[in-house]
Amino acid sequence: MKYPVNEIFQTIQGEGYYIGTPAIFIRLQGCKVACEWCDTKYTWKNSYENQILNEEIIKKEKSNKKWSYMTTQNIILIIKQLKWTAKHIVITGGEPCMYNLLDITTLLEEKGYFCQIETSGTELIECSLNTWVTLSPKQKKTTLKSSILRANEIKFPILIEQDFLYLKKILHMIKKRKNNLIFLQPISQNEKALAICIKKCTEKNWRLSIQIHKYLQIR
Numbered sequence: 001m002k003y004p005v006n007e008i009f010q011t012i013q014g015e016g017y018y019i020g021t022p023a024i025f026i027r028l029q030g031c032k033v034a035c036e037w038c039d040t041k042y043t044w045k046n047s048y049e050n051q052i053l054n055e056e057i058i059k060k061e062k063s064n065k066k067w068s069y070m071t072t073q074n075i076i077l078i079i080k081q082l083k084w085t086a087k088h089i090v091i092t093g094g095e096p097c098m099y100n101l102l103d104i105t106t107l108l109e110e111k112g113y114f115c116q117i118e119t120s121g122t123e124l125i126e127c128s129l130n131t132w133v134t135l136s137p138k139q140k141k142t143t144l145k146s147s148i149l150r151a152n153e154i155k156f157p158i159l160i161e162q163d164f165l166y167l168k169k170i171l172h173m174i175k176k177r178k179n180n181l182i183f184l185q186p187i188s189q190n191e192k193a194l195a196i197c198i199k200k201c202t203e204k205n206w207r208l209s210i211q212i213h214k215y216l217q218i219r
Protein backbone atom coordinates (compact mmCIF):
# COMPACT_ATOMS: atom_id res chain seq x y z
CA MET A 1 0.00 0.00 0.00
CA LYS A 2 1.33 3.44 -0.92
CA TYR A 3 0.37 6.61 0.90
CA PRO A 4 0.66 10.18 -0.40
CA VAL A 5 2.96 11.77 2.19
CA ASN A 6 3.16 15.56 2.43
CA GLU A 7 5.69 15.70 5.24
CA ILE A 8 7.34 13.58 7.87
CA PHE A 9 9.15 15.03 10.84
CA GLN A 10 10.02 14.43 14.48
CA THR A 11 8.70 16.85 17.07
CA ILE A 12 6.58 17.03 20.24
CA GLN A 13 2.84 16.31 20.08
CA GLY A 14 1.33 19.70 20.88
CA GLU A 15 -2.35 18.81 21.31
CA GLY A 16 -4.82 16.57 23.07
CA TYR A 17 -4.24 13.59 25.34
CA TYR A 18 -0.65 12.91 24.23
CA ILE A 19 0.49 16.53 24.56
CA GLY A 20 4.22 16.74 25.27
CA THR A 21 4.99 13.30 23.87
CA PRO A 22 7.95 13.05 21.46
CA ALA A 23 6.40 11.99 18.18
CA ILE A 24 7.06 11.37 14.53
CA PHE A 25 4.40 13.07 12.42
CA ILE A 26 3.38 11.60 9.08
CA ARG A 27 1.17 14.09 7.27
CA LEU A 28 -0.85 12.61 4.42
CA GLN A 29 -1.97 14.60 1.40
CA GLY A 30 -5.67 15.00 0.61
CA CYS A 31 -8.76 16.39 2.36
CA LYS A 32 -12.30 17.02 1.15
CA VAL A 33 -13.60 18.86 4.21
CA ALA A 34 -12.39 22.41 3.40
CA CYS A 35 -12.60 24.16 6.80
CA GLU A 36 -12.20 27.96 6.37
CA TRP A 37 -9.67 28.19 9.20
CA CYS A 38 -7.63 25.13 8.16
CA ASP A 39 -3.90 25.64 8.80
CA THR A 40 -2.86 22.89 6.39
CA LYS A 41 -4.66 24.01 3.23
CA TYR A 42 -1.60 22.91 1.26
CA THR A 43 -2.66 19.29 1.90
CA TRP A 44 -6.10 19.49 0.31
CA LYS A 45 -5.33 18.44 -3.28
CA ASN A 46 -3.30 15.54 -4.61
CA SER A 47 -2.22 17.30 -7.81
CA TYR A 48 0.18 15.24 -9.87
CA GLU A 49 2.25 18.29 -10.79
CA ASN A 50 3.16 18.54 -7.08
CA GLN A 51 4.37 14.96 -6.78
CA ILE A 52 8.06 14.69 -5.82
CA LEU A 53 10.58 11.96 -4.97
CA ASN A 54 10.76 10.37 -1.50
CA GLU A 55 14.21 11.96 -0.84
CA GLU A 56 12.80 15.42 -1.48
CA ILE A 57 10.12 15.06 1.20
CA ILE A 58 12.69 14.97 4.01
CA LYS A 59 14.53 17.96 2.52
CA LYS A 60 11.43 20.17 2.70
CA GLU A 61 12.23 23.14 4.93
CA LYS A 62 8.73 24.52 5.05
CA SER A 63 5.26 23.16 4.49
CA ASN A 64 3.95 23.28 0.92
CA LYS A 65 1.81 21.38 -1.60
CA LYS A 66 4.52 18.91 -2.60
CA TRP A 67 3.94 15.27 -1.75
CA SER A 68 5.30 11.81 -2.52
CA TYR A 69 3.93 8.26 -2.58
CA MET A 70 5.54 6.16 0.15
CA THR A 71 5.11 2.64 1.43
CA THR A 72 5.34 1.96 5.15
CA GLN A 73 8.76 0.39 4.45
CA ASN A 74 9.91 3.66 2.82
CA ILE A 75 8.75 5.53 5.93
CA ILE A 76 10.50 3.13 8.33
CA LEU A 77 13.70 3.49 6.29
CA ILE A 78 13.56 7.29 6.60
CA ILE A 79 13.01 7.06 10.37
CA LYS A 80 16.04 4.77 10.67
CA GLN A 81 18.24 6.86 8.34
CA LEU A 82 17.49 10.03 10.28
CA LYS A 83 17.99 8.19 13.60
CA TRP A 84 14.73 9.52 14.99
CA THR A 85 14.11 8.18 18.49
CA ALA A 86 10.42 8.90 19.15
CA LYS A 87 8.25 5.81 19.50
CA HIS A 88 4.93 7.59 19.08
CA ILE A 89 3.70 8.03 15.52
CA VAL A 90 1.01 10.56 14.62
CA ILE A 91 -0.69 10.01 11.28
CA THR A 92 -2.35 13.27 10.38
CA GLY A 93 -3.34 15.30 7.35
CA GLY A 94 -5.14 16.47 5.50
CA GLU A 95 -7.63 13.76 6.27
CA PRO A 96 -5.61 10.55 6.78
CA CYS A 97 -8.71 8.33 6.81
CA MET A 98 -9.19 8.94 3.09
CA TYR A 99 -6.79 5.98 2.99
CA ASN A 100 -6.92 2.53 4.53
CA LEU A 101 -4.48 2.84 7.45
CA LEU A 102 -4.55 -0.79 8.53
CA ASP A 103 -1.32 -1.59 6.70
CA ILE A 104 0.72 1.33 8.04
CA THR A 105 -0.54 1.10 11.64
CA THR A 106 -0.06 -2.67 11.81
CA LEU A 107 3.47 -2.60 10.35
CA LEU A 108 4.56 0.28 12.56
CA GLU A 109 3.22 -1.52 15.62
CA GLU A 110 5.19 -4.62 14.63
CA LYS A 111 8.29 -2.40 14.67
CA GLY A 112 7.52 -1.26 18.22
CA TYR A 113 5.76 2.05 17.54
CA PHE A 114 2.49 3.28 19.04
CA CYS A 115 0.18 4.85 16.46
CA GLN A 116 -2.18 7.77 16.78
CA ILE A 117 -4.50 9.02 14.04
CA GLU A 118 -5.86 12.56 13.93
CA THR A 119 -9.08 12.58 11.93
CA SER A 120 -12.16 14.67 11.24
CA GLY A 121 -14.19 11.44 11.34
CA THR A 122 -15.76 12.15 7.96
CA GLU A 123 -14.29 9.02 6.33
CA LEU A 124 -14.39 5.41 7.45
CA ILE A 125 -11.60 4.77 9.97
CA GLU A 126 -9.57 1.70 8.99
CA CYS A 127 -6.63 1.05 11.29
CA SER A 128 -5.28 -1.45 13.83
CA LEU A 129 -7.24 -2.06 17.02
CA ASN A 130 -4.47 -0.57 19.16
CA THR A 131 -4.33 2.70 17.25
CA TRP A 132 -5.32 5.73 19.30
CA VAL A 133 -7.97 7.68 17.41
CA THR A 134 -8.19 11.41 18.02
CA LEU A 135 -11.45 12.63 16.59
CA SER A 136 -11.64 16.31 15.73
CA PRO A 137 -15.15 16.86 14.33
CA LYS A 138 -15.57 19.61 11.77
CA GLN A 139 -18.96 21.17 11.23
CA LYS A 140 -18.31 21.55 7.50
CA LYS A 141 -18.94 17.84 6.92
CA THR A 142 -20.87 15.27 8.93
CA THR A 143 -18.91 13.21 11.42
CA LEU A 144 -19.69 9.52 10.93
CA LYS A 145 -21.31 7.73 13.85
CA SER A 146 -18.75 4.91 13.48
CA SER A 147 -15.95 7.48 13.96
CA ILE A 148 -17.56 8.84 17.11
CA LEU A 149 -17.85 5.33 18.54
CA ARG A 150 -14.24 4.44 17.59
CA ALA A 151 -12.69 7.62 19.00
CA ASN A 152 -10.39 7.36 22.03
CA GLU A 153 -10.58 11.11 22.55
CA ILE A 154 -12.63 13.95 21.10
CA LYS A 155 -10.69 17.14 20.45
CA PHE A 156 -13.27 19.70 19.50
CA PRO A 157 -12.31 22.98 17.78
CA ILE A 158 -14.11 26.04 19.14
CA LEU A 159 -14.39 29.55 17.74
CA ILE A 160 -17.75 30.76 19.06
CA GLU A 161 -20.31 29.60 21.65
CA GLN A 162 -22.64 28.17 18.96
CA ASP A 163 -19.98 25.57 18.12
CA PHE A 164 -21.05 23.69 21.24
CA LEU A 165 -24.34 22.76 19.59
CA TYR A 166 -22.54 20.33 17.26
CA LEU A 167 -20.48 18.92 20.13
CA LYS A 168 -23.69 18.38 22.09
CA LYS A 169 -25.11 16.24 19.25
CA ILE A 170 -21.94 14.16 19.18
CA LEU A 171 -21.83 13.65 22.92
CA HIS A 172 -25.43 12.52 22.88
CA MET A 173 -24.30 9.44 20.92
CA ILE A 174 -21.78 8.41 23.58
CA LYS A 175 -23.64 9.57 26.67
CA LYS A 176 -23.81 6.04 28.11
CA ARG A 177 -20.05 5.59 27.84
CA LYS A 178 -18.08 6.46 30.98
CA ASN A 179 -14.84 8.43 31.10
CA ASN A 180 -15.09 10.04 27.67
CA LEU A 181 -12.02 12.19 27.05
CA ILE A 182 -13.19 15.58 25.80
CA PHE A 183 -10.76 18.34 24.86
CA LEU A 184 -11.73 21.82 23.73
CA GLN A 185 -9.30 23.50 21.38
CA PRO A 186 -9.57 27.21 20.55
CA ILE A 187 -9.19 27.75 16.81
CA SER A 188 -6.07 29.61 15.65
CA GLN A 189 -5.08 30.82 19.14
CA ASN A 190 -8.11 33.13 19.09
CA GLU A 191 -8.29 34.85 22.49
CA LYS A 192 -12.08 34.97 22.73
CA ALA A 193 -12.28 31.30 21.79
CA LEU A 194 -9.68 30.51 24.46
CA ALA A 195 -11.77 32.29 27.11
CA ILE A 196 -14.89 30.36 26.00
CA CYS A 197 -12.97 27.06 26.16
CA ILE A 198 -11.54 27.75 29.64
CA LYS A 199 -15.01 28.59 30.94
CA LYS A 200 -16.64 25.51 29.42
CA CYS A 201 -13.84 23.13 30.43
CA THR A 202 -14.13 24.34 34.01
CA GLU A 203 -17.91 23.94 34.04
CA LYS A 204 -17.89 20.48 32.49
CA ASN A 205 -14.59 19.12 33.79
CA TRP A 206 -13.29 18.74 30.26
CA ARG A 207 -9.70 19.43 29.24
CA LEU A 208 -8.14 22.33 27.39
CA SER A 209 -5.92 21.71 24.34
CA ILE A 210 -3.99 24.80 23.25
CA GLN A 211 -1.65 23.61 20.48
CA ILE A 212 1.57 24.21 22.44
CA HIS A 213 3.69 23.72 19.29
CA LYS A 214 2.27 26.99 17.94
CA TYR A 215 3.14 28.90 21.12
CA LEU A 216 6.60 27.33 21.11
CA GLN A 217 6.93 28.07 17.39
CA ILE A 218 8.00 24.56 16.58
CA ARG A 219 6.66 22.44 13.76
Ligand code: SF4
Pocket residue numbers: 031032033034035037038039040041043093094095120138
Ligand atom coordinates in the same frame (compact mmCIF):
# COMPACT_ATOMS: atom_id res chain seq x y z
S1 SF4 B 1 -10.45 18.50 8.12
FE1 SF4 B 1 -8.46 19.18 8.83
S2 SF4 B 1 -7.14 19.21 6.99
FE2 SF4 B 1 -9.27 19.08 6.30
S3 SF4 B 1 -9.86 21.20 5.93
FE3 SF4 B 1 -10.50 20.74 8.02
S4 SF4 B 1 -8.78 21.35 9.31
FE4 SF4 B 1 -8.02 21.23 7.19
